[in-house]
Amino acid sequence: MRVGIRLPGRYNVANCLVALAILDAVGVSVEQAAPGLQTTRVPGRLEEIDCGQDFLALVDYAHKPGALRAVLTTLMRPGGRLAVVFGAGGDRDPGKRAPMGEVAAELADLVVVTDDNPRSEDPAAIRRQIVAGAAGGKAQVVELGDRREAIRHAVGWAGPGDVVVIAGKGHETGQRSGSEVRPFDDRVELAQALEALKAQR
Template sequence: MVTEGCIYGVMEVSSHALLQHRVHDLKFDTVAFTNLTQDHLDYHGSMENYYEAKRSLFELHAKGGMIVNGDDQYGSLLAQEYAVTTVGKTESARLRIEAVELDQSGSRFRFDGTQFQTPLIGRHNVENSAMAIAIVQQAAGISLDQCVEGLVKARPVPGRLEAIEENQPFGVYVDYAHTDDALSNVLEALREITPGKLQVVFGCGGNRDAGKRGKMGRIASELADAVTVTTDNPRNEDPSIIAQQIAEGCSSVKQEGWRIELDRARAIDEVLRSAQPGDTVLVAGKGHETYQEVNESVIPFDDREQTRTILANLGFERQ
């Protein structure tokens, strides 16, 4: 990176990397904490252990400072223990997010007294944008005006609320959301910009934290008008058992408005065929992935290409 002239480096550090000491020889100028929600409990065993793994990042020497999301309960714990800059919507935040406006074109908000806009959709992306602004200001001395110019040009990360646009009269988005919190964030974001019905197709991975399956089903049924539970990456588990565990969460909210279709391609096809003008369809769980893991096999499968193919078969195609 240095030989190529790179001046700044930004790294997302996983809890696995921290526990396995993969970054302990690095000295970060600035460290930041966005949030912590249930995931990887098959590895950590408990949320307490998961938090301790993340907290260890703040034990590394940070010359430039520490930034946390003060609206997150675990971020608040870090703020009690370390000298941090807090970012958030509450009045106690050192750098405040205010006046959030959302629509299908993106998001607008005021941060630290400056107005920003971005094509990224959703309140969670507003929070992520604010954290990014705080980081580059503190670590690199980049001005708010420069941040304004940069953020308006931002584009979604592939597979993260990625819009599939083939001139269809309804919204279609593919997102990697594979935890209950991520699914909640994405569905809430889409609900705010959907005048019609909000439909979601998703499943849960096998040989991973099974405790989140029912939670994801409950959240999907609470926030979407129609839920189709399907196969994700079942790995060595029975896809029907995974689906039933998700369905238990769905049925805890309502007995109607959800169904199971284990064939992921067929599930996406049927939901897209049922969509009406003004509706939004979310295909969640795999995002950027281009495969499915079934038993010991890796099978080509890309949600984005699948949706484009189906839309083309329905007569929709980008001009």
């Protein structure tokens, strides 16, 4: 039996195979599970934002080097350019920051380093660690602390056939800085940036 899924990436194929095996173990057949797999989407996981633009725009939760590599490898297209916007959370594993910068600069054409959830840390210091990891890579690296501005920069850079992915926060609807959490949803911000671009063109 052939089963299609709407989630891109080899890692999602692997996840679906594991799900099928577990379902089979509890008595749910592949035939019964297939319709669900064919329609399943996961909020903030390679979630496409389509406002009629001529390039692919997505949001993904990738917030570790391995996850970022998997997402960027999945999104690379022959003849198309790839932009990634991301940061790293404060008060979390600082050892992943430089490796994330390295992965992004290796695989993307444009890397926009921005703020994630800095929490109690200095966001500029977090960004510097990521930028240091990106040094020597092939990508153009831009540092913009304001996440909204960073998203708009990547959207403005993209042309026909390109890919823009906003990584690290996925389904989250807030940005934590110090003790404050302000409303911020990458999916909403990306859609607004795409609509603004459409109005300009």
